[in-house]
Amino acid sequence: MFFTYFGRYLLLLKAVFRRPEKWKIYWKEIIHEMNEIGVGSLGLVAIISTFVGAVMTMQIAFQLVSDLIPNSVIGQINRDSSILELSPTITALVLAGKVGSSISSQIGSMRVTEQIDALEIMGINAPGYLILPKILAGITMIPALVIISIFLALTGGLLGGSLSGAVTPEDYINGITDGFRGYTVAVALVKAFVFGFIITTVSAFKGFYVRGGALEVGQASTRGVVISCITILVADYIVTALML
Amino acid sequence: MIEIQNIHKSFGDNHVLRGIDAKFEAGKISLIIGGSGSGKSTLLKCMVGLHAPEQGKVLYQGEDFTRMDFETRIPIRKEIGMLFQNSALFDSMTVEQNIIFPLEMFTEMSRSEKIDRANFCLERVNLVGNNKLYPAELSGGMKKRVGIARAISMSPKYLFVDEPNSGLDPETAIVIDELIAELTEEYQCTTVVVTHDMNSVMGIGNYILFLHQGQKWWEGSNKEITHSDLEELNNFVFASPFMKVAKERF
Numbered sequence: 350m351f352f353t354y355f356g357r358y359l360l361l362l363k364a365v366f367r368r369p370e371k372w373k374i375y376w377k378e379i380i381h382e383m384n385e386i387g388v389g390s391l392g393l394v395a396i397i398s399t400f401v402g403a404v405m406t407m408q409i410a411f412q413l414v415s416d417l418i419p420n421s422v423i424g425q426i427n428r429d430s431s432i433l434e435l436s437p438t439i440t441a442l443v444l445a446g447k448v449g450s451s452i453s454s455q456i457g458s459m460r461v462t463e464q465i466d467a468l469e470i471m472g473i474n475a476p477g478y479l480i481l482p483k484i485l486a487g488i489t490m491i492p493a494l495v496i497i498s499i500f501l502a503l504t505g506g507l508l509g510g511s512l513s514g515a516v517t518p519e520d521y522i523n524g525i526t527d528g529f530r531g532y533t534v535a536v537a538l539v540k541a542f543v544f545g546f547i548i549t550t551v552s553a554f555k556g557f558y559v560r561g562g563a564l565e566v567g568q569a570s571t572r573g574v575v576i577s578c579i580t581i582l583v584a585d586y587i588v589t590a591l592m593l
Numbered sequence: 594m595i596e597i598q599n600i601h602k603s604f605g606d607n608h609v610l611r612g613i614d615a616k617f618e619a620g621k622i623s624l625i626i627g628g629s630g631s632g633k634s635t636l637l638k639c640m641v642g643l644h645a646p647e648q649g650k651v652l653y654q655g656e657d658f659t660r661m662d663f664e665t666r667i668p669i670r671k672e673i674g675m676l677f678q679n680s681a682l683f684d685s686m687t688v689e690q691n692i693i694f695p696l697e698m699f700t701e702m703s704r705s706e707k708i709d710r711a712n713f714c715l716e717r718v719n720l721v722g723n724n725k726l727y728p729a730e731l732s733g734g735m736k737k738r739v740g741i742a743r744a745i746s747m748s749p750k751y752l753f754v755d756e757p758n759s760g761l762d763p764e765t766a767i768v769i770d771e772l773i774a775e776l777t778e779e780y781q782c783t784t785v786v787v788t789h790d791m792n793s794v795m796g797i798g799n800y801i802l803f804l805h806q807g808q809k810w811w812e813g814s815n816k817e818i819t820h821s822d823l824e825e826l827n828n829f830v831f832a833s834p835f836m837k838v839a840k841e842r843f
Contacts, residue, residue: 369752370698452638463681470753472670474663546761 358554365484365550378482380580386448386483389488392441393447394494395501399433402427402502403509410515423516424506424524431502432533433593438585440498443575444491449552450555452483453573454554457566465557479480480553485544491545492538499537536592543584594618595640595751595783598691602635609635610652610809615624620781622774622797624788627804628829633787636757636804640785641675641702641753642666653751654751660797671699674744674782678756680736681727682743688715689724692743693834699747714742718772732763752777754786758793766790769799789829792838805831814824 371374409423456479459465468475501524510516516524555573559565596619609632623784625633638644640651642658651658653669661669677758682691692711696702702710715721718738728736736759744752753772758766774797775786786793794801798815805825813821818830819840831837 364663374697445717462679462684463677464683467675467677467681469643470673470675471671471698472667472673473698515800 357558361476361480361554361557361571362386362550364474365480366401367474367477368523369471369477370407379485381399382482382486383490384533385451386486388410390444390447390490390494391497393443394498397439397443398436399505400503401510402431402437402505403512405430405435405502406506406510406521407513407515408578410510410513411562414460421473421512421527422517422518422523424521425527426524427506427521428525429531429533431590432499433508433539434585435539436498436502437495437544438581441541441548441581442578444494444544445548445581446551446574449548449574449577450489452549452552453570455555456480456506456564457559457569460559461562461566462558469541480550480557483549483553487549488542488544489545492541492549495537495541496534499534523532526569537593540588543580543588546549547580547584548577551580556590594650594654596655596792597636597640597652598650598652600636600646600651602639602644602646609807610639611650613804613807613809615802615809615812617785617800619783619785620700620777621799622777622784622786623788623800623802624798625802626787626789626794626829627803627834631804633789633804634641635788637755637785638751640816641673642670649810653738666671671747672750673753673777674747674751676737676740676744676755676757678759679838680728680740682736682739684728686727687724688720688726688728688731688742689741691728692746693741695743695747710746711742713737714746717745717776718742733760734762734769735763737761738770741769741772741776745780748780750782751785752782754781754784754788756787756789758788758790765793766792773797791830791833794830807828820832 359488405427409426413423459479463481465475468478507521509520510521511518512530555569555576559569597613597615600613601608613636625636626635632678635644639646646659649659657668657670658669683694686694689708692714693707696707696710711724712721715723720735720742721740723735728739731739752773757769757773761769766815770793773784773786776782788794795815801813801815801818802809803811803826805808809824811821811826816827821827831840
């Protein structure tokens with residue numbers, strides 16, 4: 350069963366990456382999808398990242414009770430946790446719900462209302478036209494969102510730490526700048542790229558092969574989110590194991 | 594001309610089409626009729642390449658469509674126009690955008706030429722001035738007409754129509770039938786219509802193919818259909834009280 354689905358997924362991807370009929374039309378769709386995925390998710394990602402960063406700082410401060418450890422370590426731990434794990438993974442899981450369900454239901458609705466059949470009869474490569482712009486938007490905008498998320502998580506940590514009195518702004522800023530390695534950001538970007546690909550392709554796959562009506566579109570959307578989330582966590586483990 | 598030879602199609606254990614042969618000529622309206630589950634929509638989908646038949650051939654001007662890959666099918670697909678049962682309009686696009694979409698994809702027309710073509714197609718289906726409406730703002734009959742306008746935007750050589758009158762009132766259904774007949778005459782296209790509407794059969798059917806249990810049971814013209822002795826065909830054609838009365842009178 351798994352191999353049947355995986356085989357269909359690969360065949361769909363093969364069709365997605367066929368040469369586009371007209372780049373001009375695809376370009377317009379890519380810009381539209383970048384706006385939907387990137388700008389459309391910015392508010393949600395910003396709120397979540399800021400609060401996660403703030404809460405993380407307070408929790409780290411709560412656990413570091415030893416006088417032997419300088420307070421700047423709070424900033425360091427928050428920085429590395431946010432860059433390497435929290436920002437990429439939490440952003441991806443949130444977007445799997447928001448963007449993934451939207452992609453599945455949009456493509457699924459087009460399937461059950463024969464709009465995909467109409468595209469195919471016109472001679473248009475339906476997987477390419479519908480899915481390729483979403484993938485390209487996903488693998489560019491999700492890394493961009495992750496960068497913003499990292500920045501806001503660190504800012505949230507600064508605000509949370511200083512407002513609660515858990516750490517002074519000086520100690521926190523010393524912590525996040527001390528021993529910073531750019532490689533960790535590279536790891537975060539690789540994760541974001543992989544997660545963007547997973548979210549867009551898995552959701553599109555579930556929507557593209559849906560059969561039935563409104564009920565099945567909803568079920569496909571839910572399955573798309575669940576499978577995306579699990580795949581993101583597995584991919585997170587693999588990328589971390591390979592890069593760190 | 595389109596020719597189908599020995600078409601077989603199954604879904605699991607359900608053998609839907611069992612060796613169908615037929616010829617659909619250019620400039621004529623061919624109707625595929627039959628009861629629910631007789632395989633008429635499946636046959637249409639095999640003809641346009643949405644289903645792959647397990648056996649048999651679909652020949653467009655002698656070229657075997659079933660053996661072609663995606664790329665080689667494109668030139669034929671550009672010559673196909675199709676009206677779907679539920680119109681299948683792109684709901685994120687306006688009426689005008691729906692009509693010019695195939696032109697944008699496959700032609701190098703300028704923006705004004707595309708708009709002119711869209712206006713011409715809308716005029717042809719009596720929907721002038723509705724360019725900026727979205728499909729959700731249209732009635733069922735208007736959606737069908739926009740579907741037809743989109744189907745003819747590329748001046749098709751082959752026109753496929755799936756249940757054109759489903760969900761329409763009798764008056765609008767006649768308008769759609771007449772439009773299909775006019776366009777077939779105008780473009781001299783090979784028109785294939787799947788229907789179970791007897792008004793369409795009697796009104797526009799130049800050639801009628803009757804399917805029963807996935808097989809071809811009868812073929813002929815609308816002049817011949819009322820004189821057939823075939824029990825299954827008579828049960829289908831004269832199922833309604835109106836048609837029974839009409840048969841007795843004439």
